[in-house]
Amino acid sequence: MKTLKKRQIFLIGLLVVAVVLAIVYRVMISPPSEEFTPDARVEEMLTEGGCISCHTANPTLPFYATWPVIGDVVQADAAEGYRAFDIAPLIEALQEGTTPNPVDVAKVEKVAMDRRMPEAKYYLVHWGSQTTEAKADIYVEWARNYRTAYYNDGLEGERAGEPIRPIVSPTDIDERKARLGFELYHDTRLSIDNTISCASCHGLETGGVDNHQYSDGVEGRMGGVNAPTVYNAVYNFVQFWDGRARTLAEQAAGPPLNPVEMASTSFDQIIGKLSADELYVATFASLYPEEGITEATITNAIEEFERTLTTPNSQFDKWLRGDNEALTAQELNGYALFKEHSCATCHVGVNLGGESYELMGLRRHYFEDRGLELTEEDNGRFKQTQLERDRHRFKVPGLRNIELTWPYYHDGTRLTMDEAVRDMGRYQSDVDLTDAEVADIVAFLRTLTGEYNGVKLTNVNEYGVVHVHDDEDHDHDHE
Secondary structure: OHHHHHHHHHHHHHHHHHHHHHHHHHHHHOOOOOOOOHHHHHHHHHHHOOHHHHOOOOOOOOHHHHOOOHHHHHHHHHHHHHHHOOOHHHHHHHHHOOOOOHHHHHHHHHHHHHOOOOOHHHHOOOHHHOOOHHHHHHHHHHHHHHHHHHHOOOOOHHHHHOOEOOOOOOOOOOHHHHHHHHHHHOOHHHOOOOOOOHHHHOOOOEOOOOOEOOOEOHHHOEOOOOOOOOOOHHHOOOEOOOOOEOOHHHHHHOHHHOOOOOOOOOHHHHHHHHOOOHHHHHHHHHHOOOOOOOHHHHHHHHHHHHOOOOOOOOHHHHHHOOOOOOOOHHHHHHHHHHHHOOHHHOOOEOOOOOOOEEEOOOOOOHHHHHOOOOOHHHHEOHHHHOOHHHOOEEEOOOOOOHHHOOOEOOOOOEOOHHHHHHHHHHHHHOOOOOHHHHHHHHHHHHOOOOEEOOEEOOEOOOOOOOEOOOOOOOOOOOO
16 A cells, blocks of 8 residues: 555656646747847847857857767867858847848748757757747748848838849949949950950950950969859959958959959059040049049949949849749749758848858868869968868859859859759758759749840850860969
């Protein structure tokens, strides 16, 4: 009898403990109160979810991170988390009420939708960290409301929350300065031997590029990185693959003095040549009466012209704005795959890119597989910061008019969209896309070709034909 009573008491005790634990667990995984602002709710979930424990330069590791075996796993996870995504700027923006980077928003949204973080090995120890359906819904609603407010581009309904946005061309262009910039952009006198202009490598009739692996400068000298398109460059948060120019004007100041590209010895040399042109003298005096012809006014005029190089009204933009007939079933499936495989976490916004630096070879070793000797240009952002984390990180290229801007990648090693898409899946998303999936994604990418001056953009070059250099002496940058 006593034994039976003890057993009953023990079972009741176990039941009480189980109930208490269930209540505690339920409380711990509950989403933040609706009384908080959306930003505050997201900030609390990211913090309580342990994201800041791994996705930061200085993670706060648990006490068992020093233990044998399990400690190695914890430290490896923290290193991999930071390598993939530094969440500190997003947390700071949420806390201070500033605008988050749209790439950070897209990454959090995608992870929440997939419910893939934190991993089970983390949330089984840290109960409150699990991403529940309720929490995922909060993340998704926050991301979509953020886009509606941030872009203010008039999208309605479900499409107002899409990570990709239609082009809304600038309306504050100074037309006179833009016309002057057009002339300067095409003027070979910016080069030392009067043979190379901006348009030599960024032709307006060839998709804003030259379709060469590396571009030719004066005397046939060649750069060591593929020239990106000038179309829609106004939407990039920085310029050049390594981000060394903050603005289009700063970018315009680079090539004229680059010893491989235009090789002028100074802007004084350029100004001397332009000052011998009476029309230039008069035009600069009219537009810049106090400065006249200077480095700053030359690059300002080129910047103003390049701000006009937007390509709105693509098929995809029309679909975003509500035209359900603008895309075929294949193109829509391609867009769905583009989002499913996380392409739309980096290729976001108006230009489908140009908003962040990302690691080339996030999931698999691109440079090892490439089989080519590493160059200084392969270091990417590291060239500017000397921070090891920035090695092989590049400004994400925009995908507008991508069908016209071959070859692809910073090294110009992929000649077709099929190759580029397949390898992006492999190296960035760790997925081996099928032929059908590649075809659908490429079909979607073709819908991103827009109009320039009211006419659909084209390329006079033959698709897939590329000027590839074998010469080893291409260790200087070209944008």
